Amino acid sequence: MSPKQSTPADSQGMTVVEVLPGGPVCGSIQPPGSKSLTNRALLCAAFADGVSTLSGALRSEDTEVMIEAIESIGVSVVATDGGRSLVVDAVNRSQLKAADHRLDLFIANSGTTIRFLTAALSAAGGHFLLHGVERMHERPIADLIDALVPVQEGSIATQSPNGCPPVLIQSDGWSGETLSVAGAVSSQYLSGLMMAAPIAAGRSGGTSRSTSLRVEGELVSVPYVQMTAEVMRCFSAEVSLDKTGDEDSSPLQINIKAGGYHSQDYAIEPDASAASYFWAAAAITGGDVTVNGLSRDALQGDVGFCDVLEQMGCEIIHGEDSIRVIGATLHGVDVDMNEISDTVQTLSIVALFADAPTRVRGVAHNRFKETDRIGDLAIELRKLGAVVDEHDDGLTIHPLTETDSFSGATLKTYHDHRMAMSLSLAGLRLPGVKILDPACTSKTYPEYFADLEQLIGRAHHWSN
Ligand SMILES: O=C(O)C1=C[C@@H](OP(=O)(O)O)[C@@H](O)[C@H](O)C1
Numbered sequence: 001m002s003p004k005q006s007t008p009a010d011s012q013g014m015t016v017v018e019v020l021p022g023g024p025v026c027g028s029i030q031p032p033g034s035k036s037l038t039n040r041a042l043l044c045a046a047f048a049d050g051v052s053t054l055s056g057a058l059r060s061e062d063t064e065v066m067i068e069a070i071e072s073i074g075v076s077v078v079a080t081d082g083g084r085s086l087v088v089d090a091v092n093r094s095q096l097k098a099a100d101h102r103l104d105l106f107i108a109n110s111g112t113t114i115r116f117l118t119a120a121l122s123a124a125g126g127h128f129l130l131h132g133v134e135r136m137h138e139r140p141i142a143d144l145i146d147a148l149v150p151v152q153e154g155s156i157a158t159q160s161p162n163g164c165p166p167v168l169i170q171s172d173g174w175s176g177e178t179l180s181v182a183g184a185v186s187s188q189y190l191s192g193l194m195m196a197a198p199i200a201a202g203r204s205g206g207t208s209r210s211t212s213l214r215v216e217g218e219l220v221s222v223p224y225v226q227m228t229a230e231v232m233r234c235f236s237a238e239v240s241l242d243k244t245g246d247e248d249s250s251p252l253q254i255n256i257k258a259g260g261y262h263s264q265d266y267a268i269e270p271d272a273s274a275a276s277y278f279w280a281a282a283a284i285t286g287g288d289v290t291v292n293g294l295s296r297d298a299l300q301g302d303v304g305f306c307d308v309l310e311q312m313g314c315e316i317i318h319g320e321d322s323i324r325v326i327g328a329t330l331h332g333v334d335v336d337m338n339e340i341s342d343t344v345q346t347l348s349i350v351a352l353f354a355d356a357p358t359r360v361r362g363v364a365h366n367r368f369k370e371t372d373r374i375g376d377l378a379i380e381l382r383k384l385g386a387v388v389d390e391h392d393d394g395l396t397i398h399p400l401t402e403t404d405s406f407s408g409a410t411l412k413t414y415h416d417h418r419m420a421m422s423l424s425l426a427g428l429r430l431p432g433v434k435i436l437d438p439a440c441t442s443k444t445y446p447e448y449f450a451d452l453e454q455l456i457g458r459a460h461h462w463s464n
Pocket residue numbers: 035036037112185186187188191220221224341342365
């Protein structure tokens with residue numbers, strides 16, 4: 001499949017965007033498909049027993065690198081229905097194993113793709129090098145490698161200092177069925193191992209067996225692990241998640257019964273992290289925004305962002321297939337965002353317009369994402385005139401006091417799509433907020449600025 005244009009047509013060659021202030025943002029919108037669900041469904045479909053159709057899939061850099069990687073191992077991915085669906089014809093496992101040369105897979109800066117594929121390809125067997133952009137080679141993966149070393153036949157190792165990619169895999173599949181993994185840095189390691197288990201268990205010529213995974217210590221971003229189990233179940237895997245004791249802190253144990261994936265027609269929800277920008281637009285402008293295609297029952301924990309907005313004073317109306325946010329006077333909150341860490345940057349902008357400081361806790365793992373989403377976020381918020389205290393596990397954001405005298409700021413985005421999308425919202429209330437490198441939203445949302453413009457009903461400016 002030919003790669004999709006990864007920058008929005010109207011942003012080509014443009015380096016700065018400015019969202020113009022105005023009145024309340026009112027309207028409805030449906031963001032593109034969930035990145036997390038698209039990459040899980042692609043992986044399960046790639047190792048299933050036939051042809052799967054994924055509708056509502058996200059087409060962006062993070063999913064294109066997953067598609068290109070699975071195509072390189074022999075999976076066919078064809079876009080149908082005007083690009084809205086992906087038809088995935090699974091890999092031929094015996095051909096994959098027979099390949100006598102190393103496959104080099106470029107993963108850009110997609111955490112899900114490199115973590116999920118490292119586990120899956122280790123389980124499937126073969127010779128691979130997984131590498132990405134400079135920042136990817138600074139993002140930790142050692143906990144996942146440490147979990148794989150005891151079970152993988154052959155060798156697996158990182159090639160950057162401090163246990164970061166590239167990852168070199170020379171595998172003949174897994175010989176063990178009990179693994180333990182640390183989960184304090186990222187939940188993606190556990191999700192990767194969970195999705196790899198049926199691949200190891202269902203390997204051609206192999207013996208079918210169950211796999212047991214144990215999490216050592218803290219586990220961050222728990223809703224993503226529940227999402228992994230749900231997607232696996234849709235592709236016919238039998239997965240159970242249990243606490244090993246009565247305490248809240250008791251380690252989690254995951255059992256995956258013997259048997260591989262069955263192909264599936266799978267519908268992907270709109271992206272809830274992307275939806276957070278539109279809900280926040282309503283919150284900070286006293287507006288009224290409905291996001292369609294999501295509900296309280298969504299598989300994505302990030303719909304929980306609306307609970308935080310509710311605590312801040314917004315009215316939230318949960319529909320069967322929509323969530324509506326109505327803005328109101330905003331109050332500061334003290335909130336643990338460990339489970340919804342991709343929405344911390346969004347919340348930090350909302351917090352600027354509250355009546356008291358907001359303390360965000362529980363997100364020390366945000367320092368290992370596309371950029372340091374605590375330190376770098378604090379730097380950019382301060383350029384807007386905010387007082388921000390940085391903590392090991394989060395931030396305290398003090399509301400803006402002198403908005404009338406604010407005359408503008410040019411904000412850096414650190415190649416981080418969420419930095420660009422969230423910081424741009426400050427422009428809805430403040431004049432002259434310029435966002436550098438807006439095209440970096442192509443990691444998960446290439447059309448973000450076009451969609452935002454449609455929702456806010458007024459132009460944004462691009463300039464070179
Ligand atoms: O499993 C997933 O799809 C994701 C898990 C989260 O990462 P961490 O587990 O590293 O917090 C999240 O930040 C990322 O955008 C997507």
